Amino acid sequence: MRQLSPKITPWLNQFNQQMAVLEANGYKPTCTNIREGLAYLTAVFVTDIPKIAWVQDDLVKSTGYPVPVRIYHPSPDHALPVLVYFHGGGHMAGSITVYDAICRKIAQAAKHIVISVDYRLAPECPYPAAVEDAYHVVKNIWHVLDDRKLNYLPQLSIGGDSAGGALSATVANKLQFEPNTPLHAQVLIYPSLDYTLSSASVVENGVGNLLSTKKVTWYFNHYFQHQEDxxxxxxxxxxxxNKLPPTLVISAEFCPLRDEGIDYLAKLKKVGVATDHLHFSDLPHTFLNLENLVKEECQRTYQSIGAWLNLNKSI
Incomplete structure (x- = not known):
């Protein structure tokens, strides 16, 4: 029988009770309170912030919009491979500031230079602005690293969580037939890969598990504003x-997006792409942002990301 982790259940029950009271008193989601909510949640539950030797902000040239990024180099005296990372937040929330600790942990665990991307958000900048930003960062990041005179290896991986996973997979799809931008690997953490919300897990896990189907629908209605397909x-x-990159999917049993990641892996396997799958049978979506409640699971996640990016696929 499925059972949510007892590490998270008391907090989640309290969260659901508080949301019910708020909604009874007229609460409505806005881009402001959604952004504040994710920022507050992460600040409260991700308090172990590792030191990284070199961290700087920069801009990546794009068509019409210079994209802000934050660069984490855990060992500036050594040439390391590169991971471009796209944060989660439903295409409406999240930022390089909110995800600072998470990107530090990835850089530390994977021994990679991590590029955290502050792509444009809806509703101010609807689809396809975020996709354009993500694509241009991946295509042009080498120029920034060269200008900074950083030690790096010309080995590029991409990844992201939730909506950031959608951006990563979209960029991977665009690049699979562009031989001048090879991707070493991809990491997708409870990724959003089906904007039609047609998977069974959307119904099965759509109420009471932190990320609701109602909220996902609200996100997508703000992201797609011009009747896009x-x-x-x-x-x-x-x-x-088979030109898509080797891909690790990390999924959570109580996540409404669970089946999308699993189905994506099946399609990759069918065309001969190397894959691996780390599944947590008792966790909800967004668990990396709840680290203090599930520290061992988060530690395993970071270790698995590092193993995959460094092509040690024994997870």
């Missing part, structure tokens, strides 16, 4: 070839 925009329904 959401199926065409979904990485799960894009073209799959």
């Amino acid at each position: 959401r199926k065409t925009a979904s990485p799960l329904f894009a073209e799959f070839s």
Whole structure:
């Protein structure tokens, strides 16, 4: 029988009770309170912030919009491979500041230079602004590293969580037929890959598990503002070839997006792409942002990301 981790259940029950009271008193989601909520949640539960030897902000050139990034180099005297990371937040929330500790942990665990991307958010900047930002950062990041005279290896991986996973998979799809931008690997953490919300887990886990189907629908309605074909925009329904990067998917049993990641892996396997899957049978979506409640699980996640990026696939 499925059972949510007792490490999270008391907090989640309290959270659901508080949300019920707020809604009874007229609460409505706005981009402001959604952004504040994710920032507050992360600040409260991700308090172990490792020191990284070199951290600086920069801009990556793009068509019309210079994209802010934060660069984490855990060992500036050594040439390290590069990971471009896209934060989660439903395409409406999150930032390089909110995800600072998480990106530090990835850089430390994987021994990679991590590029955290502050892509544009909806509703101010709807689809496809975030996709354009993500694509241009991946294409042009080498120029920034060269200008900074950083020690790096020309080995590029990409990844992200939730909406950031959608951006990563979308960029991977765009690049699979561009031989001048090879991707070493991809890491998708409870990724959003189906904008049509057609998976069974969307219904099964859509109420009471922190990320609700109602909230995801609200996110997507603000992200897609011009009657775009959401199926065409979904990485799960894009073209799959063996040119896609080796991909690790990290999923959570009580996440409404669970099945999307699993189905994506199946399609990768079908075309011969190397894959691996780390599944947590008792956790909800967004568990990396709840680290103090599930420290061992988060530690395993970071260790697994490092192993995959360094091509040690024994997870």
